[in-house]
Amino acid sequence: MSKLFSLLELIRLADSLPRSVEQLIATSPSSTIGLPLLVGPNDTQIGIIRPSILEHISQYGTVFQIGPTAVRLNPDLDTPQARTDAVEAVLRQLQTVDDPELVCLKGWRNERYDVHGDRKKEEGILMELERAAAGVLGVRSYGCHMNGYQRDPQTGEMKMWIARRSKTKQTYPGMLDNLVGGGLAAGVDPLSNIIKECWEEAGLDGAMVAKNIVNVGAVTFYLVNEERGWIPTTEYVYDLDVGNSFMPKAVDGEVQGFQLLNVDELKEHLYSGEFTPEAGLVVIDFLIRHGFVTAMNEPDYIDILSGMHRELVSPGPQYGL
Template sequence: MSLDYQTEMSRLYKLAQKFNCFYLSGLGCPEYKPFFVEGYQVGLVRPDVMKQLLKYPEVFMVGPSGVELNPAFRDYEERSNQVDKVLKELRKENVFIALKGWRDENYEVKTDFLSKSLLKMDRCATCLFGIRNYGVDINGYVRHPTLGLCLWFQKRSPTKQTWPGKWDNMVGGGLSVGHGILETAHKEAMEEASIPEHLLCNLISAGCVSFFFESERGLFPNTEFVFDLELPVDFVPVNSDGEVETFELLPASQCLEKMLTADFKTTSTPVALDFLIRHGIVSPENEREYLKIIELLHVPLQSIYGKCTPNSIKENGTSLHSISK
């Protein structure tokens, strides 16, 4: 198979820039302020969000240097409940598109994947605070006797709150409170695509992708744990939770074409792109910007937060506490 994507490939680099629009253009802009919990930076807040949080001074301390969750809250439960109450009020007031997608499914808020969670927050709200979030994706692929390497894509249900009707990876889901990585992969594989256990045992962990996207909803510093699953030629995924409209098996070249259209969920393209790179479809021979694209699939989110704490702000003479009180 000899592919020449020379014309399309600059489009792939543009795609990598698109799913990293915040990493490349927003990060470091002074209007985005750090969000601190218990002295740790766990996110970034846009001016429109800060403006709304000013209405809840008993929960959020808003100052020119950032937003701090009231340090008087004693523990995980109290922090989670207090934030939840504010978010539910904001949701009623209908000020943020993001909150329309309320799911009653929580993400952990922490400084690092391994660190202790400081609070939980409804997943739809985490983008308002730029909280790092973690997901799991499965590349379902087939080595087709005539079409070569093919990938299964799903078309999201038109009733989904986010990216309705867009094309997406075969299986994907966020890591919610109380669920492990492999557990989430298996759960989503069964719910979204009815993949039986005897096929799921071939699931291979294959790395991760990290990128920092921004949309009108908010900020998305995302890390996806990536799995590959080779499927038999005659297997067809069937949705069982109502979240998928249809599935389609596409040869690699058509996958690239689809990923480059506005019909594909932007934040799902890094996983498919990484797959096509790892399997030699996108290579240094057909993609000039190969190195830059791979770098943009692994942006250093580990070191983006946590460089500055409310204490360091205080040392500079601008305590958040004194400002907000």
């Protein structure tokens, strides 16, 4: 196999905010390095304002209050709704600005993420944020991905269904993806979300999925990407044995087609860099959990595992309370 990328290089491409930069912003925040974005009465950090963004939001002082060591959302915005509306109004303005740092706003989705507060302080949901804008403010984004696999009844060989994204998708056109995956919209929990996506994206029956799908972990990483911005990302990971008679159908035009790949083929497509960053990590995690990538055949085993489980600074969601 020719290797354009090692597995660890794929991790570093996804988890691409250097930890030293994050440490500097934590210990010596400044307008030239980056400032934490704080919200609510407890100054909970929900994001990072990098220098190129600071410039743009500095014109909206009634919403963003820029101090020497932090940017605060105006405390007069004291309800989730007020924060959501005020921030969205600014971002709508910035959408019209011609700056490559704001290009992710061109892909406005009219879908929002929850922005979570500190559970110990019982903050609940602090606000909601347009998905395309998470990368502008360095706010955590969430999704669910499912590895849809089967085992050959004779040989036991594992094969995984992989989708190729449509050439017209706004993010990662033409790249390889998991059979099912998608962002986690505000107010939706991961399990409901993946069951819904399984139906919409692969025609998998909800009752069958609910019975057999297994939540097997999550990958977390801090993506820095020219098109998408700065995005601390969490992907909840699910495995589903879809059985040998299952055939996926491209229903919504978001996918060009599907392929059923064995382990060597999965590795080959990883090494050639064909997967989206998210799906690449989810597939690597699968190959590790199922013993196909091991300490004995992968020199970067330990660094891969810590690289795709990065600790993220801002509070995340908490279900099962």
